[in-house]
Amino acid sequence: MTGEHDILEQVRKALRSDPRIRPTAGPIRLSFAPDGALAMEGEVDRLAGKKLALEAAARVPGVTGIVDRLRVRPATPMGDGAIRDAVRDALLEEIVLADCTLRVRTKDGIETVREPPDPHGEIVISVEDGVVTLDGEVAGLGQKRMAGVLAWWVPGSRDVVNGLGVNPPDVDSDEAITDAVRQVLEKDPLLAAESIAVTTHRGVVTLEGFVPSEDQRHMAEDDAWAVFGVDGVVNRLEVRP
Structure with a gap:
């Protein structure tokens, strides 16, 4: 002891x-x-x-x-049903996930939200005590990463368990992680990402450049951490109002 x-x-x-x-x-x-x-x-x-x-x-x-x-701590307190609906809507609107079947798990069972004519992957969304769980299988790491980030961006989310499998298996790399983080930073509507440079070495992402506020400096770091496959983040961003 x-x-x-x-x-x-x-x-x-x-x-x-x-x-x-x-x-x-x-x-x-x-x-x-x-x-x-x-x-x-x-x-x-x-x-x-x-x-x-x-x-x-x-x-x-x-x-x-x-x-x-x-x-x-959630940016905005939300009930599990509201979080689930927000994640569902975010995934429905994401073009990268357009060929995925989407389902949600409720108290009454699993409901199908979308089933494309020729689906390539399936995502099942469930939420318990603010924790979003993504189950199923997608066609590439890009889809897995984007689904996880969108779940994290819901302001009531307290954690995200990204259990999505990838089939066929997708080989990861520092270059792929760098591209994914850049895409996420550019996609974030609350972030001015045009002056942020991204590099990755052995899964550790380094952010360099300038942002207009300390809040955006933190936001960029959180965005990088939200990307599946990132093992560390070095935040060298400077604040220049």
Whole structure:
């Protein structure tokens, strides 16, 4: 038990040492699951804070696995039904997903929202306690990434579990991640992305350039973290009003 106590103290120290990890409902709660994995539970203010908290904990010696129960404070509180409908509408409007069958899971079962004549993939949307889960299978990583980002952009989303399979299997690369992040930054209607440069090395995305406000600096970082396959984000953006 002493070993577990020491590990928990080291994780708490790591979480406190990064000012970008900002819990919003008390300290992040830590415990060990029966299988020995570290369980992390609580709420943070941004997607970047969630990812950084998980990274900080994973670097502590003795942490062999993590049960992620961290949630992001919603920009706008929404009920599960409203979140589900908003995700549904966002996916329906996205041209990249136009050939995918869309279904939603409700209390009454699974409802089909769209079924193209010649579908290439299927996405099933469900929401519980603000957590959006995407199940099914799509035809490429580009579709998987875009569906996940659109789910994160719904202001009531507290977490997104992107369980979409890719068939046929799609080989990932730094170049593909860079292209995906650029596309997401340019697509974000709240972000002025024309002066942002994106590079990727071994899954770590670096953002450089200029944005007009600190809020947009944070927004660009969160957008990059929302892209499936991104293992880290280095934010070198400068604010130039």
